[in-house]
Amino acid sequence: MRRLSWVSVTALSFGLAFLYLPMLILVIFSFNDSKLVTVWAGFSTKWYGELLRNEAFLDAAWVTLRVAVISSTIATVLGTMAAWVLIRFSRFPGRSLFSGMVYAPLVMPEVITGLSLLLLFIGIGLDRGVVTIVLAHTTFSMCYVCVVVSSRLVSFDTSLEEAAFDLGATPWETFRLVTLPIIAPAVISGWLLAFTLSLDDLVIASFTAGPSATTLPIKIFSSVRLGVSPEINALSTIMISVVAIGVITASLITKRTAVQRQMDEQVALRDETSV
């Protein structure tokens, strides 16, 4: 292993500072006693208390969470199904058209997606609210799930499915008992991706949200326009912690699985030499 030279230490510190300094400032000022965001007046957690009493923020947070859970779940089901059909049935009329259409929202400007959805909802007379945000988020996050799951399915050994079929499983049993458990990690990361996309989406949500339901990003954005309050800092700090805990847990699980796997393989190797 090479030792760190002062050049690489400097480069690393600058890089990390570039990434995390803005967030660090935000976190520090969320504990500021003063109402002025730029003046430090001592440590306090009072803004967190204020936040908990702010009905508007709590409502928005609840809406955001519900939208994210529901839309990412529907998107995962639809995206997985689309990926499965696209990869398994490589030849059917209109396949390339279909696959192009599934991926199109990835490159489509969000403004256009949002606008077209808005026009659709007005056209069919659907009142804007939680339902419309869920539909909109499902639409755009489905293609991300499809991309993640299909990249796993490409490397999936089809003889596993054939073996299940050969052993008497119906096509549905084959999918449920063999394919799905094996691709589960990809499906879960697809769900997480869709969940985070929905959680921080501002553009599409602002097109499709109505007066009855506002998501957290919309709420934050609109209150910042009236001036940054320490309450927003506190809210952002909470969001950062939630995301950080999620990421750290995920990487710990991955690491533990890798270690476990290595140990298992050593056991297999030892048995081979002893039997």
Place this chain on the structure above:
Amino acid sequence: MTQTIFAPWTDPAEKPLIEFDRVTKRFGDFTAIDDLSMAIYEREFFALLGPSGCGKTTLMRMLAGFDTPSEGTIWLAGQDIAPVPPNKRAVNMMFQSYALFPHLSVWENIAFGLRREGMPKDQLAARVDEMLRLTRLQRFAGRKPHQISGGQRQRVALARSLAKAPKLLLLDEPLGALDAKLRQDTQFELMEIQETTGTTFVIVTHDQEEAMTVASRVAVMDEGRVMQIATPEDIYEAPSSVYVADFIGDVNILRGTARQTAPGRYEILWGEGRAPLISESDTALDNGQSCALAIRPEKVSISADRPETANAAQGKILDIAYLGNLSTYHVELPDGQIIKAQEANTQRIARRSFTWEDEVWVSWTKTAAVLLAD
């Protein structure tokens, strides 16, 4: 005491378990199987042998139900199997990659097919345990596939495909992933299991030694056609074509034209200035018909003096391939033709009779070679 020899294919009253009736399979413009007919009998260990791309895997996939014939019919126990989907066939397959379910334990892998049948719990457990015993895997029942070695995985795959007691078991290159030593042991294990269970096995392999060892009959395939179906002995000793003779084992192919001297007795003229070769054969050949004489190296003797055998030629030792128990001598005749002769090394190497550049005689009897129309 008369011993009954297992040879149902010689008995015209015997009904085959599987019958291919003029089966053709095309993928687009490519013909994988070309108008193929053959029969496989119950309790047989049948090997499909051929180079890659000869259609042997397609044949197996049609039996399993993953492909359907473009033309012709496949009969299994008197039933046309084309409309029967793979999950409804009394046929199971052991995959080349083993295709073990990585998320299930060894026990659950073996139980998978039985569960799909809805077998009662106690019966199912008894059957899985029986399979574990048969394949000596009891110790590993709770392990996941990645926690066991390659040889054990192979046995799990075998146990899983045998658990449902299929009428027919298909094995796709079952030993391809094992190393040479393990492969030999496993071949005998496979034969033993086949005999114990009485299941009909069809094995696909490109390894001729493997096919010869395990099979009751071997079908040698090339380009979607069956070149010969026979017992391993017949395939080796009485190949029906130059292709089969050349594909199985080592062989000298001498080409020439035939001349009948007596019924069943031929002289083969094979080039200017060479003495004609004498061969006795049931093959019917016209005078002047071009033919090939196939002689296995171990049937060619090598000696310092001219022997009293029907066929003999003098040459010089060009090369010696030392294989331990055997040595193969490449003897070059004056006109450049090379004849391979194999001798058992009954003596230690220091006392070997011949060495490079020695002038020797190669010879073989008039029945040693197989005469084939070319």
